[in-house]
Amino acid sequence: MFAPGRxxxxxxxxxxxxxxxxxxxxxLERYLPDGRRLVASFPGAGDTIGLCAPDVYRFTxxxxxxxxxxxxxxxxxxxxxxxxxxxxxxxxxxxxxxxALNEELLVLLHERAEQRLAHFLLSLAxxxxxxxxxxxxxxxxxxxADIADHLGLTVETVCRSLSRMRAQGVVAVPDPxxxxxxxxxxxxxxxxESPGESAGAER
Amino acid sequence: MFAPGRxxxxxxxxxxxxxxxxxxxxxLERYLPDGRRLVASFPGAGDTIGLCAPDVYRFTxxxxxxxxxxxxxxxxxxxxxxxxxxxxxxxxxxxxxxxALNEELLVLLHERAEQRLAHFLLSLAxxxxxxxxxxxxxxxxxxxADIADHLGLTVETVCRSLSRMRAQGVVAVPDPxxxxxxxxxxxxxxxxESPGESAGAER
DNA sequence: CGATGCGTTGACATGCCTCAACCTGAGTGG
DNA sequence: CCACTCAGGTTGAGGCATGTCAACGCATCG
Numbered sequence: 086m087f088a089p090g091r092x093x094x095x096x097x098x099x100x101x102x103x104x105x106x107x108x109x110x111x112x113l114e115r116y117l118p119d120g121r122r123l124v125a126s127f128p129g130a131g132d133t134i135g136l137c138a139p140d141v142y143r144f145t146x147x148x149x150x151x152x153x154x155x156x157x158x159x160x161x162x163x164x165x166x167x168x169x170x171x172x173x174x175x176x177x178x179x180x181x182x183x184x185a186l187n188e189e190l191l192v193l194l195h196e197r198a199e200q201r202l203a204h205f206l207l208s209l210a211x212x213x214x215x216x217x218x219x220x221x222x223x224x225x226x227x228x229x230a231d232i233a234d235h236l237g238l239t240v241e242t243v244c245r246s247l248s249r250m251r252a253q254g255v256v257a258v259p260d261p262x263x264x265x266x267x268x269x270x271x272x273x274x275x276x277x278e279s280p281g282e283s284a285g286a287e288r
Numbered sequence: 289m290f291a292p293g294r295x296x297x298x299x300x301x302x303x304x305x306x307x308x309x310x311x312x313x314x315x316l317e318r319y320l321p322d323g324r325r326l327v328a329s330f331p332g333a334g335d336t337i338g339l340c341a342p343d344v345y346r347f348t349x350x351x352x353x354x355x356x357x358x359x360x361x362x363x364x365x366x367x368x369x370x371x372x373x374x375x376x377x378x379x380x381x382x383x384x385x386x387x388a389l390n391e392e393l394l395v396l397l398h399e400r401a402e403q404r405l406a407h408f409l410l411s412l413a414x415x416x417x418x419x420x421x422x423x424x425x426x427x428x429x430x431x432x433a434d435i436a437d438h439l440g441l442t443v444e445t446v447c448r449s450l451s452r453m454r455a456q457g458v459v460a461v462p463d464p465x466x467x468x469x470x471x472x473x474x475x476x477x478x479x480x481e482s483p484g485e486s487a488g489a490e491r
Numbered sequence: 492c493g494a495t496g497c498g499t500t501g502a503c504a505t506g507c508c509t510c511a512a513c514c515t516g517a518g519t520g521g
Numbered sequence: 522c523c524a525c526t527c528a529g530g531t532t533g534a535g536g537c538a539t540g541t542c543a544a545c546g547c548a549t550c551g
Binding site for chain 3: 431432433443444447448450451464483
């Protein structure tokens with residue numbers, strides 16, 4: 086059990102323990118020598134952290150909310166896959182996970198601010214709801230700064246992009262940590278938009 | 289054996305075969321619905337492609353040079369890891385590989401054009417030489433457009449950034465497909481630079 | 492010789508970053 | 522209860538970097 090703001094594990098420490106998040110949200114981050122912060126991802130309930138590191142943890146894990154975890158030693162985690170099927174399944178899951186992360190980063194790299202944010206909101210919504218309802222209310226456990234450092238933007242740009250979406254009627258922001266996606270289709274359209282074109286009417 | 293420009297495998301095809309590159313360079317790419325192209329990576333000799341896809345290939349693989357490959361079925365590839373040690377080793381290699389890719393993308397996402405290019409050139413140099421000599425001559429098997437689509441930039445920006453580096457004496461460009469890194473230390477410094485500051489003198 | 496593809500450079504527009512100010516809500520102490 | 526502080530969020534003004542559009546050089550190929 087970790088309170089908001091507490092550190093689950095530090096980047097650079099020997100990676101002996103694997104954490105499985107039971108409930109709550111976590112922020113994976115690392116600082117560059119010049120002081121900039123990279124936020125890798127925001128794992129939540131069901132996600133496993135501390136895996137992708139053969140020797141030491143790559144990122145510091147900070148609790149965003151109250152977080153409940155299950156701990157396993159790294160060795161025990163892999164030993165659990167005894168049968169060939171379980172092994173193949175484990176490998177497949179690992180591969181799929183890293184694949185998804187690569188996809189996400191690769192797409193983000195080529196997108197503009199508003200598209201990055203749209204992409205981010207959709208991925209949050211898809212994690213919380215499946216399928217996505219008509220007007221999903223997405224809870225944002227992370228600050229604007231966290232989002233900015235995750236998307237490679239500044240806080241101001243994140244705010245402005247959000248405001249623009251609000252002005253277009255795509256989302257509503259009842260309070261800073263909650264976002265209502267009022268037009269999921271339009272949000273999806275924002276993701277697909279080329280850098281050149283501006284938003285056309287939809288629906 | 290594939291000639292330059294030939295396709296080794298298509299994104300979307302069932303991923304039955306795993307390719308190990310014996311010699312040459314390959315470009316992994318995919319097109320977005322709007323026509324933009326994402327270039328995921330440029331695997332070379334020793335790299336394995338077609339792995340990260342449980343069901344279908346994620347990226348089309350195009351030969352940049354003459355390419356020699358070894359083919360294995362996906363099943364045979366995983367069956368090769370019989371002993372627990374071999375299995376752990378395989379998992380570790382997969383994890384390390386995807387980790388490195390994530391790192392790269394994550395860093396690129398937060399960097400400006402010139403830093404991205406510096407990063408890219410260094411990674412190419414480190415692949416070719418180990419350790420890096422005083423003035424390494426890096427061969428670029430890919431076009432400027434390939435680099436641009438890999439780094440999330442435009443061809444013009446790649447050219448301009450290169451020209452600026454040339455003007456600063458960091459690199460020399462005897463011909464478009466060859467780059468001499470004349471000041472590796474300065475190139476490294478460029479990578480570490482914060483977006484705000486400009487290049488100070490070094491050495 | 493012209494056609495073509497790639498690389499490079501220039502002029503201009505625009506998106507994002509920087510710096511600054513202001514607002515709000517939560518916490519704190521009077 | 523209010524005044525105050527503080528952190529986070531939002532908005533505005535201005536500058537810089539990058540995208541866009543265009544032109545040109547150069548090599549290759551027919």
